[in-house]
Amino acid sequence: METKIYKPKTFNLSGLNGISDKTLEMHFKLYEGYVKGTNDLTERIAEILSDGRVDQEEMPAYSELTRRLGFEYNGMVLHEYYFGNMKKDGGGEPQRSSELRGSVERSFPSFDIWKTDFTSVGKMRGVGWSIAFLDPTTGRVSNHWIELHQTGAVAGFVPLVVMDVWEHAYLLDYKPADRPKYIEAFLSNIDWDAVERRMPNVPAMATAR
Ligand SMILES: [Fe+2]
Numbered sequence: 001m002e003t004k005i006y007k008p009k010t011f012n013l014s015g016l017n018g019i020s021d022k023t024l025e026m027h028f029k030l031y032e033g034y035v036k037g038t039n040d041l042t043e044r045i046a047e048i049l050s051d052g053r054v055d056q057e058e059m060p061a062y063s064e065l066t067r068r069l070g071f072e073y074n075g076m077v078l079h080e081y082y083f084g085n086m087k088k089d090g091g092g093e094p095q096r097s098s099e100l101r102g103s104v105e106r107s108f109p110s111f112d113i114w115k116t117d118f119t120s121v122g123k124m125r126g127v128g129w130s131i132a133f134l135d136p137t138t139g140r141v142s143n144h145w146i147e148l149h150q151t152g153a154v155a156g157f158v159p160l161v162v163m164d165v166w167e168h169a170y171l172l173d174y175k176p177a178d179r180p181k182y183i184e185a186f187l188s189n190i191d192w193d194a195v196e197r198r199m200p201n202v203p204a205m206a207t208a209r
Contacts, residue, residue: 004039004043005039005042006035006038006039006076007035008028008031008032008035009080009083010028011024011028011083011084013083013086013087013088014088015088016086016088016090016185016189017091017185017188017189018173018181018182018184018185018186018188018189019086019169019170019173019182019185019186019189020172020173022172023169023170023171023172023173026168026172027079027083027164027168027169028083030079030168031075031076031079031080031083033075034072034075034076034079035076037068037072037075037076038069038072038073038075038076041065041068041069041072044065045062045065045066045069048061048062048065070149070150071148071149071150073150074146074149074150074153075149078129078131078146078149078159078162078164079164081159081162082129082162082163082164084191084194085161085162085190085191085194085195086186086189086190086191087189087191087194088189090188090189090190090191090192091187091188091189091190092190092192093111093192094111094192094195094196095192098192098196099196099199100160100192100195100196100199103134103139103140103141103199104132104141106139106140107140107141107142108141114132114141114143115187117143118130118132118143118161118163119180119183119187121143121144121145122163122165122179122183122186123165123179123180123183124145126145126147127147127148127165127166127167128145128146128147128148128149128151128152128165128166129145129146129149129162129163129164129165129166130143130144130145130146130163130165131143131144131146131153131159131160131161131162131163132159132160132161132162133153133154133157133158133159133160134157134158134160134198134199134200135154135156135157136156136157136158136200137156141160142157144157158198158199158200159198160195160198160199161190161195163183163186165179165182165183169182170182170185173185
């Protein structure tokens with residue numbers, strides 16, 4: 001059985017505004033650690049299952065490995081979303097005619113108020129992520145605080161804009177208290193076309209739940 005199911009992706013992000021190449025290189029290594037962690041957990045759980053059962057004495061190890069799955073999996077996947085929604089010479093705003101912009105403006109009084117909410121979520125104390133999700137059943141966008149990597153996400157919602165606000169994302173470039181400057185830098189690098197491509201094809205977009 002193939003257990004090394006995930007391979008680290010590569011991202012060409014050199015020359016971003018306000019997020020140094022040094023930070024990115026360190027961050028890519030951290031991300032690769034989550035890919036390895038996900039593969040290792042999968043492999044170890046498969047080993048326990050290899051005799052067809054989970055014995056009583058295996059239960060503590062099995063439980064701990066299984067509890068860590070959400071952390072490692074999301075550590076891998078969210079970093080892919082994060083690196084994947086930035087580019088050199090990015091930033092600005094999504095086009096007025098875009099599906100994304102339409103969804104944001106149906107969900108908030110204005111694009112700017114969505115941005116205020118998204119950046120304010122990112123400034124919350126704690127270790128985690130600010131993520132703008134789309135509810136694929138209604139087409140509504142909502143911003144969420146994700147604690148660590150895995151707490152607070154809504155099942156089935158689609159991540160659109162994903163911002164890492166763990167200190168490792170900016171500590172080489174900014175002081176811990178200067179997280180708002182990093183957030184500003186992140187916004188100036190957003191690849192809105194990449195975000196737009198994440199919009200699911202929802203036939204009944206904007207219909208009420
Ligand atoms: Fe990170």
